[in-house]
Amino acid sequence: MSDDFEKLGRMNPPKASAEARARALAVAMQSFDEAEKSSNTTQGSAHPVRQSSIFNRIWSPIMNRKLLAGSALATLLVVPAAAFLTLELTRNGAPFAESAQEIALKDEGKKEEARPKPEPQAAARKMAADERARQQEAKTADALASGSVEGEAAAPAAQADAMANSVARDSAAPMSAVDGAQPQMTYLPAPTVQEDLVAAPPENRERFGKAESNPVKSVATDPVSTFSVDVDTASYAFVRRSLMEGQMPERDAVRVEEMVNYFPYDWPRPVSATEPFKATVTVMPTPWNGGTRLMHVAIKGYDVVPAQAPKANLVFLIDVSGSMDEPDKLPLLKSAFRLLVEKLKPEDTVSIVTYAGNAGTVLEPTDVKDKAKILAAIDTLQPGGSTAGAQGIDAAYGLAEKAFVKGGVNRVMLATDGDFNVGPSSDEDLKRLIEEKRKSGIFLSVLGFGRGNYNDALMQTIAQNGNGTAAYIDTLAEAQKTLVEEAGSSLFPIAKDVKLQVEFNPAAIAEYRLIGYETRALKREDFNNDKVDAGDIGSGHSVTAIYEVTPVGSPAVLNDKLRYAEAQKPAAEASPHGGELAFLKIRYKKPDGDTSELMTTPVTEANAVPALGEASGDVRFSVAVAAFGQKLSGVSALSDYGYDAVIDLASGAKGADPFGYRGEFVNLVRLAKGLGGSRN
Amino acid sequence: MQGDRQAFGRLVERHYDFVHAVAWRWSGNASDAEDIAQDVCLRLGAAIRGFRGSSRFRTWLYTLTLNAARDHKRRQLRDDRQMQAYASEQAVAAPAADPDEEQREALWAAVRALPEKQCDAVLLVYAEGLSHQAAADVLGCSEATISWHVHEARKRLKTLLGKEAV
Numbered sequence: 001m002s003d004d005f006e007k008l009g010r011m012n013p014p015k016a017s018a019e020a021r022a023r024a025l026a027v028a029m030q031s032f033d034e035a036e037k038s039s040n041t042t043q044g045s046a047h048p049v050r051q052s053s054i055f056n057r058i059w060s061p062i063m064n065r066k067l068l069a070g071s072a073l074a075t076l077l078v079v080p081a082a083a084f085l086t087l088e089l090t091r092n093g094a095p096f097a098e099s100a101q102e103i104a105l106k107d108e109g110k111k112e113e114a115r116p117k118p119e120p121q122a123a124a125r126k127m128a129a130d131e132r133a134r135q136q137e138a139k140t141a142d143a144l145a146s147g148s149v150e151g152e153a154a155a156p157a158a159q160a161d162a163m164a165n166s167v168a169r170d171s172a173a174p175m176s177a178v179d180g181a182q183p184q185m186t187y188l189p190a191p192t193v194q195e196d197l198v199a200a201p202p203e204n205r206e207r208f209g210k211a212e213s214n215p216v217k218s219v220a221t222d223p224v225s226t227f228s229v230d231v232d233t234a235s236y237a238f239v240r241r242s243l244m245e246g247q248m249p250e251r252d253a254v255r256v257e258e259m260v261n262y263f264p265y266d267w268p269r270p271v272s273a274t275e276p277f278k279a280t281v282t283v284m285p286t287p288w289n290g291g292t293r294l295m296h297v298a299i300k301g302y303d304v305v306p307a308q309a310p311k312a313n314l315v316f317l318i319d320v321s322g323s324m325d326e327p328d329k330l331p332l333l334k335s336a337f338r339l340l341v342e343k344l345k346p347e348d349t350v351s352i353v354t355y356a357g358n359a360g361t362v363l364e365p366t367d368v369k370d371k372a373k374i375l376a377a378i379d380t381l382q383p384g385g386s387t388a389g390a391q392g393i394d395a396a397y398g399l400a401e402k403a404f405v406k407g408g409v410n411r412v413m414l415a416t417d418g419d420f421n422v423g424p425s426s427d428e429d430l431k432r433l434i435e436e437k438r439k440s441g442i443f444l445s446v447l448g449f450g451r452g453n454y455n456d457a458l459m460q461t462i463a464q465n466g467n468g469t470a471a472y473i474d475t476l477a478e479a480q481k482t483l484v485e486e487a488g489s490s491l492f493p494i495a496k497d498v499k500l501q502v503e504f505n506p507a508a509i510a511e512y513r514l515i516g517y518e519t520r521a522l523k524r525e526d527f528n529n530d531k532v533d534a535g536d537i538g539s540g541h542s543v544t545a546i547y548e549v550t551p552v553g554s555p556a557v558l559n560d561k562l563r564y565a566e567a568q569k570p571a572a573e574a575s576p577h578g579g580e581l582a583f584l585k586i587r588y589k590k591p592d593g594d595t596s597e598l599m600t601t602p603v604t605e606a607n608a609v610p611a612l613g614e615a616s617g618d619v620r621f622s623v624a625v626a627a628f629g630q631k632l633s634g635v636s637a638l639s640d641y642g643y644d645a646v647i648d649l650a651s652g653a654k655g656a657d658p659f660g661y662r663g664e665f666v667n668l669v670r671l672a673k674g675l676g677g678s679r680n
Numbered sequence: 681m682q683g684d685r686q687a688f689g690r691l692v693e694r695h696y697d698f699v700h701a702v703a704w705r706w707s708g709n710a711s712d713a714e715d716i717a718q719d720v721c722l723r724l725g726a727a728i729r730g731f732r733g734s735s736r737f738r739t740w741l742y743t744l745t746l747n748a749a750r751d752h753k754r755r756q757l758r759d760d761r762q763m764q765a766y767a768s769e770q771a772v773a774a775p776a777a778d779p780d781e782e783q784r785e786a787l788w789a790a791v792r793a794l795p796e797k798q799c800d801a802v803l804l805v806y807a808e809g810l811s812h813q814a815a816a817d818v819l820g821c822s823e824a825t826i827s828w829h830v831h832e833a834r835k836r837l838k839t840l841l842g843k844e845a846v
Contacts, residue, residue, distance in 0.1 A: 016717065028688075031722045031725030035725055035727075
């Protein structure tokens with residue numbers, strides 16, 4: 001972008017025309033002289049009018065409004081014409097807003113550098129007749145056409161009506177009949193609808209990173225798919241909120257993987273901390289496409305038993321800017337943090353930094369056994385001021401370093417309704433800072449609140465760079481889920497920089513499409529590069545990724561076979577991995593490690609189930625969520641798969657659902673069905 | 681007195697091209713630029729005696745020109761008609777010579793569609809090549825505010841131009 005900006009400097013303005021230059025200089029001298037005259041009389045007189053001669057008063061607006069630029073005569077014609085029209089207006093009482101300015105367009109003599117001469121009576125009459133004829137035709141398009149034909153004249157002409165408006169008022173005295181028409185003149189300048197072309201509508205300033213849905217890729221050309229895990233859940237909460245408020249969510253706000261990962265799933269667990277997680281692969285028929293299959297990859301993190309949980313050093317960085325003064329923001333945030341404090345162990349420490357007009361430390365690092373003090377500090381938070389996010393982040397990192405727990409959890413929890421909107425930091429600078437701090441062992445999580453100003457893209461970015469999660473909190477129940485039930489996952493990472501790579505066997509799979517994870521795509525070579533950051537898995541987290549794969553020979557294959565590829569791979573059948581569909585590789589680092597470890601799993605027909613119904617309830621439910629997410633983000637592959645089918649699939653797979661999350665999901669799909677008729 | 685007058689004449693003559701160039705950058709259109717420049721000359725004549733010399737003349741000239749450009753723009757916006765005329769005028773204006781030029785034009789249009797403050801800040805910093813401090817002087821705000829406007833503009837442009845927001 002900065003490169004683009006540099007280009008602005010390379011735009012060379014054209015030379016001003018000599019004529020315009022001379023005219024401008026003359027005007028300058030004239031106004032200089034005028035000013036001198038008036039300065040000789042009094043300075044800063046009590047006289048309410050501008051200090052200029054009457055000539056200047058009439059002349060300078062003309063100069064301003066480019067009428068002099070070749071159309072002084074036009075002005076002169078417009079004045080009496082406007083008067084005539086006003087007369088017409090009073091008589092007919094019909095406001096014909098389109099009319100006045102066209103007159104000037106008709107004027108042929110506009111090029112003349114004419115002095116004011118009282119001759120335009122005839123012309124005005126001619127034009128008025130013209131005007132009436134046109135009025136009968138009521139062809140406004142005609143007017144526009146003539147506007148563009150006469151090219152240069154158009155702008156002056158359009159201004160002429162404003163001019164005419166004001167000048168007519170000045171010269172109205174002799175035409176007493178005009179009196180009643182004066183208010184009607186306000187019809188002439190057409191109402192402006194201009195604003196929204198210039199500025200985006202102000203009421204919704206939420207921003208989302210843009211990402212197109214992953215395309216279908218051909219295994220022949222792109223056999224390998226690489227991405228970083230994502231355990232954020234912000235997108236689901238945001239979608240839910242939109243739907244609850246009766247709006248379809250913005251497509252860019254929907255991240256399918258975050259919706260899928262919102263729900264707790266009971267995937268098979270790893271048995272010990274030495275193996276931080278376990279991957280389970282299920283292959284099943286695709287519910288929305290008979291010709292393809294879904295390859296469902298479920299990863300479950302090792303659950304740290306609370307007794308083993310390391311000591312935590314948390315810094316709450318809380319946005320208390322004026323915009324937080326809404327029931328679903330600061331008050332909700334306070335309750336959310338109270339819940340979290342209750343969950344912490346006595347020896348953990350908490351500090352609080354607020355940022356508004358300027359950043360301030362509300363609470364120095366305090367042990368959780370001093371709970372009353374922490375809660376009191378939370379209660380004192382008051383909204384006010386604008387946001388100095390960058391400063392706040394600095395202060396928060398300062399405190400986190402002060403109370404740094406070696407080998408423990410050091411984390412800044414940022415709570416905000418949107419934007420870090422004051423300070424010189426660009427998103428990139430902020431990212432860099434957070435990345436740096438991450439290397440020193442201090443991680444960052446983001447809790448988003450409120451609506452209308454939410455900067456989703458930035459929140460996601462900083463959480464990704466801070467080895468943290470981004471969650472969106474819209475209700476106290478959501479706070480309970482994120483901060484209490486899943487506190488372990490968001491607080492205690494068990495593996496970091498977790499990357500997935502799937503290599504498809506071209507002998508078995510022709511095409512594949514990764515559902516979601518658009519913002520998490522990695523380059524193929526980044527998989528083995530430990531310097532490339534990726535997502536983290538917390539204690540007990542589960543991560544689900546779903547591929548839609550098209551088997552070789554299926555009628556659903558979209559890409560034609562390559563004509564010349566055959567010759568190159570004669571040995572496909574003979575390959576020792578012939579029976580495999582794909583090969584799954586996972587790379588991760590221990591939370592304190594710098595080098596990655598590799599886990600691999602081949603995917604074979606043994607992982608497949610013949611019918612969707614035979615897959616486990618969790619698998620089916622996650623597929624339903626993925627289908628819903630894709631429908632919301634407008635993936636064309638699902639246009640024939642209705643909301644009803646999603647509802648059936650999800651309600652058939654609700655399982656125990658102790659917290660009611662899945663029941664809520666089914667309700668959301670119903671809402672979307674009602675709201676989104678047009679989108680099917 | 682006569683000497684003052686001549687000096688003023690020379691002053692305007694010397695700075696006219698500068699004003700015109702600035703006006704052109706802000707309006708993006710030659711005929712508007714001429715109007716704005718003329719307006720600035722008019723204001724200059726009336727206001728030159730009030731120039732205290734407390735700021736640099738260039739800075740002051742920027743302020744005058746930006747105000748004139750802003751007024752001009754507002755006048756244009758008042759009238760829907762005007763926009764249509766303006767659009768057709770734009771179409772008539774010579775098409776960009778090469779794709780690079782065209783891309784630049786698009787960026788320009790996007791910059792001009794920014795909120796006023798952001799647009800001013802971006803143009804002062806990037807088109808006029810001022811430092812943030814100098815731009816702050818022109819716009820009468822603090823340096824940090826300029827930085828923030830530029831930062832906001834960047835973010836906004838990313839959205840407007842459909843680039844991946846980072």
